[in-house]
Amino acid sequence: NAGVTQTPKFQVLKTGQSMTLQCAQDMNHNSMYWYRQDPGMGLRLIYYSASEGTTDKGEVPNGYNVSRLNKREFSLRLESAAPSQTSVYFCASSEQPYEQYFGPGTRLTVT
């Protein structure tokens, strides 16, 4: 039982490049989330998916797109990376609306 897995663990991009962060969960949860963590800012919600086939914007969605591929997988795409997107990205899943289970994170640097 792996819980929530994320790939890659680390990534360095040049400004303007694109990439997709992958997330998968094996707990059969309906809801999945993408957060970014920045120093002094806590965890801020980028996008979430309440159930398979639905996605909604969170607090900081600009510059990102998401895909809920199936119940297990929820990907985050940066179409044209900017230095302001340098951050640690966490994926989470939950069944109940409160207790979320987090992946280990992806550390992204945009130069």
Added chain:
Amino acid sequence: DQQVKQNSPSLSVQEGRISILNCDYTNSMFDYFLWYKKYPAEGPTFLISISSIKDKNEDGRFTVFLNKSAKHLSLHIVPSQPGDSAVYFCAASAYGNKLVFGAGTILRVKS
């Protein structure tokens, strides 16, 4: 405007003593509060929660207190252990809605 505030960026406590982490919120619609713990290079993990109908919830060494009139909650860890050294995030939700996180407090427990 930050709806969930953790005003102490860091806290240092001697092993065996009590650690008190504080959190303030501004949104009176919040009805559920959680604490998450995060070690370096790992995702946050759920620690303890409290509903707004209660003023205290205890789980082993961890107790969360809620003061609704002051819009304040606190996490008490007694006794503190070196393994408790981590970043602690306070989070809140309104009626099963998305979690809103505070900026986090770094706890260091000295042996």
